Amino acid sequence: MWMSNLPPFIPFYLAALVVGFLPHRARQALMLLVPIWGGLNLWFAFEPGLMLNYSLLEFELTVLRVDQLSLLFGYLFHLAALIGMVYALNVKDTMQQVSSLLYIGSGLGAVFAGDLLSLFIFWEGLAISSVFLIWARRTPVATKAGMRYLIVQVLSGVLLLAGALAHYADTGSLAFDYIGLGTVASWLIFIAFGIKCAFPFLHNWLTDAYPEATPSGTVFLSAFTTKVAVYALARSFPGTELLVYIGAAMTCFPIFYAVIENDLRRVLAYSLINQLGFMVTGIGIGTALALNGAVAHAFTDVIFKGLLFMTMGSVLFRVGHVYGSDLGGLYKTMPKTAILCIVGAASISAFPLFSAFVSKTMVMAAAIEEGYHYIWLALLFASAGVFHHAGIKIPYFAFFHHDSGIRTSEPPSNMMIAMVIAAILCLLIGMQPQLLYSLLPWEVNYWPYDLTHVLAQLQLLFFSALAFVWLNKRGLYPPELHSVNIDAEWLYRKAMPALAVSVRRASANTMELLTSPLAMLRNLPLTRGRGNNRLIEGMVERLLLLLTVFILAGLVI
Numbered sequence: 320m321w322m323s324n325l326p327p328f329i330p331f332y333l334a335a336l337v338v339g340f341l342p343h344r345a346r347q348a349l350m351l352l353v354p355i356w357g358g359l360n361l362w363f364a365f366e367p368g369l370m371l372n373y374s375l376l377e378f379e380l381t382v383l384r385v386d387q388l389s390l391l392f393g394y395l396f397h398l399a400a401l402i403g404m405v406y407a408l409n410v411k412d413t414m415q416q417v418s419s420l421l422y423i424g425s426g427l428g429a430v431f432a433g434d435l436l437s438l439f440i441f442w443e444g445l446a447i448s449s450v451f452l453i454w455a456r457r458t459p460v461a462t463k464a465g466m467r468y469l470i471v472q473v474l475s476g477v478l479l480l481a482g483a484l485a486h487y488a489d490t491g492s493l494a495f496d497y498i499g500l501g502t503v504a505s506w507l508i509f510i511a512f513g514i515k516c517a518f519p520f521l522h523n524w525l526t527d528a529y530p531e532a533t534p535s536g537t538v539f540l541s542a543f544t545t546k547v548a549v550y551a552l553a554r555s556f557p558g559t560e561l562l563v564y565i566g567a568a569m570t571c572f573p574i575f576y577a578v579i580e581n582d583l584r585r586v587l588a589y590s591l592i593n594q595l596g597f598m599v600t601g602i603g604i605g606t607a608l609a610l611n612g613a614v615a616h617a618f619t620d621v622i623f624k625g626l627l628f629m630t631m632g633s634v635l636f637r638v639g640h641v642y643g644s645d646l647g648g649l650y651k652t653m654p655k656t657a658i659l660c661i662v663g664a665a666s667i668s669a670f671p672l673f674s675a676f677v678s679k680t681m682v683m684a685a686a687i688e689e690g691y692h693y694i695w696l697a698l699l700f701a702s703a704g705v706f707h708h709a710g711i712k713i714p715y716f717a718f719f720h721h722d723s724g725i726r727t728s729e730p731p732s733n734m735m736i737a738m739v740i741a742a743i744l745c746l747l748i749g750m751q752p753q754l755l756y757s758l759l760p761w762e763v764n765y766w767p768y769d770l771t772h773v774l775a776q777l778q779l780l781f782f783s784a785l786a787f788v789w790l791n792k793r794g795l796y797p798p799e800l801h802s803v804n805i806d807a808e809w810l811y812r813k814a815m816p817a818l819a820v821s822v823r824r825a826s827a828n829t830m831e832l833l834t835s836p837l838a839m840l841r842n843l844p845l846t847r848g849r850g851n852n853r854l855i856e857g858m859v860e861r862l863l864l865l866l867t868v869f870i871l872a873g874l875v876i
Contacts, residue, residue, distance in 0.1 A: 361393050382431075434495050681767070
């Protein structure tokens with residue numbers, strides 16, 4: 320029988336083991352076959368309630384736990400894998416192919432894991448496999464960004480493991496279900512999830528590394544890591560009010576950086592944090608409408624954000640860069656890519672009949688229903704802002720604006736096919752939202768296309784577009800400049816290295832100061848013989864060493 324109940328990650332792991340030994344054509348066929356077969360198998364052979372347990376030492380682990388929430392993300396990840404594989408068909412780099420298969424498998428393993436220890440294994444698998452999609456760019460900037468990315472991701476895993484073990488000590492259970500805040504263990508797990516979900520001040524690994532990955536690598540990265548974190552929060556911390564305010568902050572602060580950013584893939588990285596904020600807010604509100612909105616928006620975001628990253632990846636593939644200041648006029652030689660980019664821009668901006676409209680408005684409606692009026696205003700501001708920096712800025716500066724004189728061609732056919740698939744899905748979900756709503760884990764009593772929702776969104780988009788035009792005409796819109804804009808990452812890219820240099824210099828000066836009396840002692844004319852001289856020197860050395868230990872201990876305390 321071609322159907323089986325094996326955990327969904329296994330086909331991807333097995334394909335990763337053999338793909339490097341196959342010729343290029345066979346690799347292409349295998350990488351297309353795995354997500355297609357895996358998706359069909361998941362659709363027909365997996366039902367809610369299915370579980371697979373095994374024992375490891377004293378722990379009873381659940382490597383497979385199927386319910387409506389995990390199934391939704393399972394379908395999403397197979398769909399994202401297929402689109403990404405089609406887009407990457409022309410890639411001949413074995414490292415990228417193997418790491419992408421391992422990365423997808425780890426994402427699937429995480430969303431079907433039923434215990435915290437199994438989750439940790441796949442959590443670290445996500446970190447280790449995905450960094451090679453950044454390093455595959457093979458530039459000095461990508462190498463450094465990948466190393467910073469890996470350190471942060473591994474730190475998230477260490478916190479998760481510590482929290483899981485502490486949770487087991489507190490409760491005697493490793494079950495990956497509702498946890499809630501209230502214990503040290505729960506806070507460790509919460510912070511681990513928050514790092515991967517790009518909470519404020521923990522987000523810079525995303526904006527630092529994603530723009531430096533390969534064109535196809537960024538498409539995969541945008542689909543899995545952060546969505547696994549959204550899934551984990553939805554399962555373990557629904558209704559945690561702190562998430563409402565964290566999510567609202569996530570929707571707003573990236574706007575200011577995205578508006579001044581010149582690297583258009585970095586603009587999309589900030590925009591990704593903005594969209595994650597809507598999901599986190601919905602999880603924090605915790606009602607059925609809000610949770611459905613959060614996971615539905617995760618579903619639509621993978622598709623429309625993937626489409627935007629693919630269009631910018633196509634520009635990078637043909638032009639060699641995606642700096643807004645040096646692009647423009649590409650619609651003349653890349654008209655199909657420009658149209659597909661506009662579809663992605665309309666989707667992320669939540670135009671009616673496009674995908675984000677049917678998911679983002681669920682979260683905003685839930686905020687109003689539950690009395691979070693100031694949060695709703697923040698989400699409204701964020702919706703206008705995302706139209707500025709992703710809905711208008713991306714297609715305008717890449718394909719229109721001034722004529723940069725660049726004349727190129729459309730990307731290869733496989734890239735075009737992947738973008739067309741994503742664009743069709745953006746329109747299909749927007750026009751037929753019941754197809755998505757039927758997959759949602761909680762009961763759905765919401766319809767986006769009533770007069771209030773449609774008029775409110777159209778008014779928001781109209782005035783946001785008017786503001787963009789006015790700012791440009793007045794010369795007030797921030798110009799596209801060649802620069803490196805850093806925010807909270809200044810702490811570890813500037814402040815911490817400077818602090819380390821200062822500490823090293825201070826330590827060297829201190830040791831020099833402490834050892835100078837010994838040098839003076841050695842030069843003193845002592846009359847009691849060389850043996851006594853050595854004895855005194857040894858005593859002084861021990862006293863200085865003891866004094867140094869006390870000083871360092873005092874500094875640490």
